[in-house]
Amino acid sequence: EGMRAPPPSLLPLLLATAFLSPSPSIATDKLDQTASIAGNQTLESAGGVFRLGFFVPPGSSDGRAYLGIWYASIPEKTVVWVANRRNPVVRPPGVLTLSSDGRLVILDGRNATVWSSDNAAGSGGVATRATAQLLDNGDLVVSHGGESQSGSTTGRTSVAWESFDYPTDTLLPGMKLGVDGRSGISRNITSWRSAADPSPGAYTFKLVSGGLPEFFLFRGLSKTYASGPWNGAELTGVPNLKSRDFIFTVLSNPDETYYTYYVSDPSVLSRFVLNGTTGQVQRFSWHRGGGGGGGWSGFWHFPLDPCDSYARCGAFGYCDVGQSPLCSCLPGFRPRSPQRWSLGDGSGGCVRTTNLSCGAGDGFWTVSRMKLPEATSATVHAGVTMDQCRKMCLGNCSCRAYAAADVSGGINRGCVIWAVDLIDMRQYPEVVQDVYIRLAQSEVDALTAAG
Numbered sequence: 001e002g003m004r005a006p007p008p009s010l011l012p013l014l015l016a017t018a019f020l021s022p023s024p025s026i027a028t029d030k031l032d033q034t035a036s037i038a039g040n041q042t043l044e045s046a047g048g049v050f051r052l053g054f055f056v057p058p059g060s061s062d063g064r065a066y067l068g069i070w071y072a073s074i075p076e077k078t079v080v081w082v083a084n085r086r087n088p089v090v091r092p093p094g095v096l097t098l099s100s101d102g103r104l105v106i107l108d109g110r111n112a113t114v115w116s117s118d119n120a121a122g123s124g125g126v127a128t129r130a131t132a133q134l135l136d137n138g139d140l141v142v143s144h145g146g147e148s149q150s151g152s153t154t155g156r157t158s159v160a161w162e163s164f165d166y167p168t169d170t171l172l173p174g175m176k177l178g179v180d181g182r183s184g185i186s187r188n189i190t191s192w193r194s195a196a197d198p199s200p201g202a203y204t205f206k207l208v209s210g211g212l213p214e215f216f217l218f219r220g221l222s223k224t225y226a227s228g229p230w231n232g233a234e235l236t237g238v239p240n241l242k243s244r245d246f247i248f249t250v251l252s253n254p255d256e257t258y259y260t261y262y263v264s265d266p267s268v269l270s271r272f273v274l275n276g277t278t279g280q281v282q283r284f285s286w287h288r289g290g291g292g293g294g295g296w297s298g299f300w301h302f303p304l305d306p307c308d309s310y311a312r313c314g315a316f317g318y319c320d321v322g323q324s325p326l327c328s329c330l331p332g333f334r335p336r337s338p339q340r341w342s343l344g345d346g347s348g349g350c351v352r353t354t355n356l357s358c359g360a361g362d363g364f365w366t367v368s369r370m371k372l373p374e375a376t377s378a379t380v381h382a383g384v385t386m387d388q389c390r391k392m393c394l395g396n397c398s399c400r401a402y403a404a405a406d407v408s409g410g411i412n413r414g415c416v417i418w419a420v421d422l423i424d425m426r427q428y429p430e431v432v433q434d435v436y437i438r439l440a441q442s443e444v445d446a447l448t449a450a451g
Contacts, residue, residue, distance in 0.1 A: 043134045062090075083104070084106055099116070100127070129157075167187055169273055205274050209376070217310075232406030237371040312424075316351070328427075364390065372435060386412055
């Protein structure tokens with residue numbers, strides 16, 4: 001009687017299987033609600049830059065599988081993002097699907113949900129024409145498209161979720177590191193536990209809000225390194241970060257504050273990664289070798305030297321790699337514990353040689369080659385002149401120093417006031433910015449006379 005058509009219920013399944021089986025790399029950068037990827041199948045971005053799929057970390061002994069994104073065009077498998085870093089697939093095969101409410105879902109071999117993205121169309125809602133697309137910049141974007149829940153066509157697609165909002169240990173060009181007050185999303189990078197284990201490790205690099213924008217490297221709960229406050233022109237703890245091929249900025253407004261960077265040559269593969277073994281943030285670029293080979297070359301890393309160690313010289317102390325011992329006290333201050341100081345332990349910091357009068361008997365001494373003191377607890381006043389700033393500081397008995405909040409374009413804008421101890425300063429060979437340290441006027445006079 002000839003070939004009978006398969007029952008209708010089986011048709012989608014057969015089509016999906018036929019669609020998925022020919023090659024490990026599906027010839028597409030998109031996933032819709034009728035398809036899935038499993039085992040060694042992958043999505044590839046349109047320009048062939050990135051691939052999305054399941055992987056088992058090299059050196060992992062128990063075969064735990066993770067959904068990740070890695071570079072498609074280089075021989076060395078370099079994973080830049082992991083979806084389920086806390087929830088590996090322990091019962092293979094892992095399957096990635098797009099649910100009816102428009103969430104990415106990872107299922108294990110027993111069909112149990114291992115991980116899902118939190119971008120449902122609303123409680124019990126159905127997201128029509130949802131798609132997940134892997135872009136050439138490495139972003140995995142879930143869009144809910146074209147139709148509202150009432151059924152009327154809007155023709156607009158909206159981004160419901162994207163992997164760029166949930167970084168792993170790597171920042172790619174165009175990603176943001178910081179805080180979005182509107183969505184409540186905080187974007188940090190956290191190291192892998194080890195090269196064989198992408199679960200969250202000991203180190204996190206993140207923005208700490210308040211005062212001037214500043215980024216801190218934490219080991220557990222303790223700060224190990226700080227970028228220095230952003231003064232509109234540079235992160236004052238990394239004054240030599242400028243280069244022609246690498247453009248970075250810090251954007252700060254009432255809605256959001258973040259760091260981002262771009263590479264001027266889009267063909268250059270560049271990544272900014274937090275290494276859990278060394279406890280450093282590192283920037284790498286891929287250089288292509290002959291015969292399709294190549295390798296990652298490091299451009300810079302932080303912390304770089306002993307003076308990058310957070311608050312190494314305590315309150316009112318500063319660090320200088322060109323001096324021995326490394327720690328010195330700011331002008332008008334002396335070591336709190338001269339004995340420990342002479343042994344190279346500057347953590348106790350410095351105390352004033354002459355107490356403040358808290359009034360007309362006080363003045364200011366200018367230092368200009370310093371990483372700005374940590375400013376997360378400082379107060380920023382926009383639209384204030386430096387003269388008004390000076391008066392505000394003198395009028396507040398707790399004020400220890402002031403500086404311009406923004407020096408971009410060589411113009412002083414606004415004012416930052418430290419009513420806290422000055423910590424995490426270091427001295428550089430070049431001028432960074434003027435910081436006005438409050439001292440008793442007699443100290444200022446003595447320093448001026450000493451020239």
